[in-house]
Amino acid sequence: MSLKLENPSVVLKQVGEIVIENRPVPKLQDSHYVKIAIKKTGICGSDVHYYTHGSIGPFVVKNPMVLGHESAGIVVEIGADVQNIQVGDRVAVEPGVPSRYSDEYKSGNYNLCPCMVFAATPPYDGTLARFYTVPEDFVVKLPDHVSLEEGALVEPLSVAVHATRIAKVTFGDRVAVYGAGPVGLLIAATAKAYGATEVLVIDVFDNKLELARTLGATHTYNSGGDRGLSEADLVAKQLAALNGIPPNVVFDASGAEPCIRAGINLIKAGGTYVQVGMGKDDVNFPLTVMGTKELTVRGLFRYSYDDYKMAVKLVSENRVDVKKLITHRVKFDDAVKAFELVRDGKAVKCIIDGPEDI
Amino acid sequence: MSRNLANPSCVLYAARNLVIEDRPVPEITDPHYVKIAVKKTGICGSDVHYYQNGRNGLKVVKSPMVLGHESSGVIAEIGSEVTSVKVGDRVAIEPGIPSRYSDAYKSGNYNLCPCMVFAASPPNNGTLARYFMVPDDFVVKLPDHVSLEEGAIVEPLSVAVHSCRLANVTFGDRCVIYGAGPVGLLIAATAKAYGATEIMVVDIFDDKLELAKQLGATHTYNSSEDRGASEDDNRTFQLAAFGGNVPNIVFDATGVEACITAGINLIKVGGTFMQVGVGKVKIEFPMAAVGNKELTVKGVYRYSHDDYRLAVKLVGEGKVDVKKLVTHRFTFDHAVEAYEVVSQGRAVKCIIDGPEDAE
Numbered sequence: 001m002s003l004k005l006e007n008p009s010v011v012l013k014q015v016g017e018i019v020i021e022n023r024p025v026p027k028l029q030d031s032h033y034v035k036i037a038i039k040k041t042g043i044c045g046s047d048v049h050y051y052t053h054g055s056i057g058p059f060v061v062k063n064p065m066v067l068g069h070e071s072a073g074i075v076v077e078i079g080a081d082v083q084n085i086q087v088g089d090r091v092a093v094e095p096g097v098p099s100r101y102s103d104e105y106k107s108g109n110y111n112l113c114p115c116m117v118f119a120a121t122p123p124y125d126g127t128l129a130r131f132y133t134v135p136e137d138f139v140v141k142l143p144d145h146v147s148l149e150e151g152a153l154v155e156p157l158s159v160a161v162h163a164t165r166i167a168k169v170t171f172g173d174r175v176a177v178y179g180a181g182p183v184g185l186l187i188a189a190t191a192k193a194y195g196a197t198e199v200l201v202i203d204v205f206d207n208k209l210e211l212a213r214t215l216g217a218t219h220t221y222n223s224g225g226d227r228g229l230s231e232a233d234l235v236a237k238q239l240a241a242l243n244g245i246p247p248n249v250v251f252d253a254s255g256a257e258p259c260i261r262a263g264i265n266l267i268k269a270g271g272t273y274v275q276v277g278m279g280k281d282d283v284n285f286p287l288t289v290m291g292t293k294e295l296t297v298r299g300l301f302r303y304s305y306d307d308y309k310m311a312v313k314l315v316s317e318n319r320v321d322v323k324k325l326i327t328h329r330v331k332f333d334d335a336v337k338a339f340e341l342v343r344d345g346k347a348v349k350c351i352i353d354g355p356e357d358i
Numbered sequence: 359m360s361r362n363l364a365n366p367s368c369v370l371y372a373a374r375n376l377v378i379e380d381r382p383v384p385e386i387t388d389p390h391y392v393k394i395a396v397k398k399t400g401i402c403g404s405d406v407h408y409y410q411n412g413r414n415g416l417k418v419v420k421s422p423m424v425l426g427h428e429s430s431g432v433i434a435e436i437g438s439e440v441t442s443v444k445v446g447d448r449v450a451i452e453p454g455i456p457s458r459y460s461d462a463y464k465s466g467n468y469n470l471c472p473c474m475v476f477a478a479s480p481p482n483n484g485t486l487a488r489y490f491m492v493p494d495d496f497v498v499k500l501p502d503h504v505s506l507e508e509g510a511i512v513e514p515l516s517v518a519v520h521s522c523r524l525a526n527v528t529f530g531d532r533c534v535i536y537g538a539g540p541v542g543l544l545i546a547a548t549a550k551a552y553g554a555t556e557i558m559v560v561d562i563f564d565d566k567l568e569l570a571k572q573l574g575a576t577h578t579y580n581s582s583e584d585r586g587a588s589e590d591d592n593r594t595f596q597l598a599a600f601g602g603n604v605p606n607i608v609f610d611a612t613g614v615e616a617c618i619t620a621g622i623n624l625i626k627v628g629g630t631f632m633q634v635g636v637g638k639v640k641i642e643f644p645m646a647a648v649g650n651k652e653l654t655v656k657g658v659y660r661y662s663h664d665d666y667r668l669a670v671k672l673v674g675e676g677k678v679d680v681k682k683l684v685t686h687r688f689t690f691d692h693a694v695e696a697y698e699v700v701s702q703g704r705a706v707k708c709i710i711d712g713p714e715d716a717e
């Protein structure tokens with residue numbers, strides 16, 4: 001049982017093999033760092049991808065690696081220069097620490113820092129252990145009424161916040177979201193919170209579309225029956241699902257080529273398309289349509305300045321009910337089961353508890 | 359003579375009380391820092407305020423302070439983690455170091471960091487000494503064909519770059535600049551480099567307006583006769599001087615209420631007005647015009663990410679001839695005389711050499 005281990009950690013030894021083993025308790029890296037006892041961790045599609053494939057794009061698991069990056073916990077130790085966080089504070093943990101000297105950090109885009117140390121992206125260990133350390137400006141204190149479970153969901157919610165802010169979603173916007181996985185669902189909810197008045201979510205599962213509605217989507221469309229249709233017919237059906245008026249903002253949270261093409265064909269001229277989902281490296285892309293419609297096409301990578309804080313605020317002000325995403329809860333010692341569940345497509349969001357206290 | 363002192367420094371004790379004295383040589387303690395032997399330093403209007411009054415607005419010199427912040431030099435020593443420059447490199451020095459942890463820094467606006475440590479802004483010492491230290495990302499290497507003197511003018515040029523970038527100056531823009539001091543002149547030159555096709559500089563001295571033309575201004579206007587003219591008349595005169603062009607971008611590099619008013623009246627509807635010059639804390643401002651003309655009014659404070667690098671690039675590519683601003687040169691031991699000359703308003707840009715090497 002992990003109970004008796006000093007720092008039990010969920011480790012991916014190699015593709016297909018996850019074990020729980022003890023690891024050295026991390027020390028504070030410098031006087032600005034805080035140490036957190038991890039209490040809740042969500043599983044992300046990327047974690048599962050490392051489990052099943054051992055790599056994502058250029059990131060390859062070459063040595064055993066602690067998994068997990070969507071976490072919340074309780075601060076147990078603070079460095080000498082920490083001013084705004086105290087021992088005992090409940091916090092959401094932002095799991096990627098950039099270099100403070102990079103051009104990317106200095107220009108306000110630290111998510112793009114080439115020296116980024118991101119939890120559970122090889123070769124760096126993740127948060128699924130008893131303890132994890134980050135600098136104090138990479139935790140966000142949770143208000144008393146926000147649970148640690150909600151705190152763990154702040155991580156994917158921050159991706160949704162970053163997407164919504166990049167697209168400058170505002171009152172009156174008509175938004176379409178392809179993909180009702182956790183990120184797509186949270187983008188729908190966040191776009192609504194930022195003022196979008198029509199939010200269409202598209203996927204192939206009715207139960208996910210139902211969940212989208214409970215999170216704020218005003219329209220949904222099940223495209224499961226549409227394989228084989230011409231692109232013109234596809235667009236016509238999706239347009240009809242939005243009462244005939246095209247969206248001015250489209251998010252792709254699927255990474256799937258047919259969705260990307262549909263989104264570009266559906267979007268209003270002059271609109272903004274944001275690529276959130278990750279799929280094949282190269283896709284067949286309707287470049288001429290992008291030109292003739294004068295579209296803005298934006299890429300997105302994780303989250304940047306202020307997104308984590310805004311995500312906590314959205315939860316705290318009840319604008320996004322992140323709890324609705326949780327379909328499974330598992331104890332730390334059953335972590336392997338949790339990964340299998342998610343791998344088999346049975347969960348929306350599965351939360352793993354931190355190890356029990358010694 | 360200062361040459362035999364370890365670290366001779368120009369220290370301001372009180373208004374008009376400037377002495378050269380020895381100070382401890384700074385030692386590198388943070389591995390990201392570099393130590394520069396300062397070779398050329400320009401004098402700025404803010405330095406002159408400190409020299410004449412012992413203060414610059416609300417910033418008061420309470421204890422002796424080394425002056426100077428517009429400098430270039432030669433790298434003398436580098437910290438253990440420095441890879442971007444080496445000993446012997448000639449560099450322009452960016453003299454303001456922010457906190458790496460502040461929200462302002464993290465959001466891409468490090469010039470607004472509340473913990474900024476800026477050279478010769480009390481209580482921080484300036485660059486007019488033998489040595490000065492900054493982190494390695496706060497120096498910009500000078501290309502071989504760019505002189506150290508030009509390197510010192512990179513500092514005010516960076517203010518001009520920041521102003522033009524914030525204004526999004528681009529090809530075809532029509533710009534009017536109030537004030538032909540170093541910053542106004544450099545804004546004119548930079549706006550030209552960024553593609554502006556009509557640029558008018560307004561001031562009250564013909565020789566400064568002539569210099570503006572050499573730096574790229576296409577039109578100039580001497581407004582010295584216009585005191586007492588109505589706002590409407592001022593607009594008419596300045597519009598005529600600009601060949602009937604209505605500017606879509608106006609920079610104020612004076613801080614003077616009458617210029618600000620004239621600029622707001624002259625600017626095109628939908629235009630962008632950039633407040634660069636620092637004057638009175640409160641002025642009467644034509645707010646209704648801002649609404650009726652749907653203007654964008656932006657403040658400018660020093661410079662931020664990439665401005666220094668772009669300023670060096672402008673000089674390196676021959677797009678802005680900063681040498682034209684230099685009207686006076688003094689050796690280090692004559693620094694006090696340099697400040698006196700600039701105080702009398704006779705210089706455009708005065709350069710002070712670094713101390714000579716020890717014998």
